[in-house]
Amino acid sequence: MQLKGWALDTVLASSAYFAASILTFEVLMPLQNVFFPEYPSHASLLFLPHGVRVLAAWLLGWRAIFALLPGVFLVFAMVGGWDVFLPNRLLAIGIAVTTVPAVLYACKWAGWDLFPSPDRKPCWLCIMVVGIVTSFLVSALTNMAFGSSMAEYIAFLIGDISGLFFLMLGLYLTFRFIDRRS
């Protein structure tokens, strides 16, 4: 029963990550290139997958690492082909799936437990703060792994933070739309 739940979490989290990546790379980035053709970086300024990994880690805790791994690997393989097996790509995959749960558990250890609880109201601004902190960490660590420029670093930061905010806003509007339809 527990195994079935974990499998379902993995399918849902990885599918959400993959779908958010497709939307980012196939729809948002072409639009970005049309509206900001002079922008020097190849990174997305609205990186929705960051929102998926933050919300997955918030809901699933450490299990988000394994739940997101297939989706993150698939996206890296889609973008880089066989290069996905290069050490720096594997390191970047590891950074992408572990950083958010690590920050959430560090917060909990420091006495700031943000994980969902039935008797507590969730705080979306706190989740945004965690998203911003992890974005700094992920950007710094990923840039170290890839050896990217400062422009890429700034682009990663903007993309992650806006991606988290707009993913949550999109989710909110989706829930509202479903509620009105039902």
Added chain:
Amino acid sequence: MTEISKLTELRKLMQSMERTLGLEELSPVERDIYYAAEELSKTGREVRTFGLIEHTLVSSVSRPTFFRALKSLVQKGYMSQSGSANRGRYIVHAPK
């Protein structure tokens, strides 16, 4: 946590965002009562006023405010009085 509970937590997170951004249809007290009722309704079909008023989210709300907000929730269709003879029982509905 079950899949339904995860969805509920996600919805609660979105509702906290809704509140901060001023997109909500309910007042803070109405929202707290609705959260509490939603939580309590997991254990049974109906929610009793007695249990609701003692919930952590609602315990600091004064009785007149509580009953005013409860009445408003019923009028807005978020909750309805149970058909049974006991008037202190409510059924929780999904937001419209």
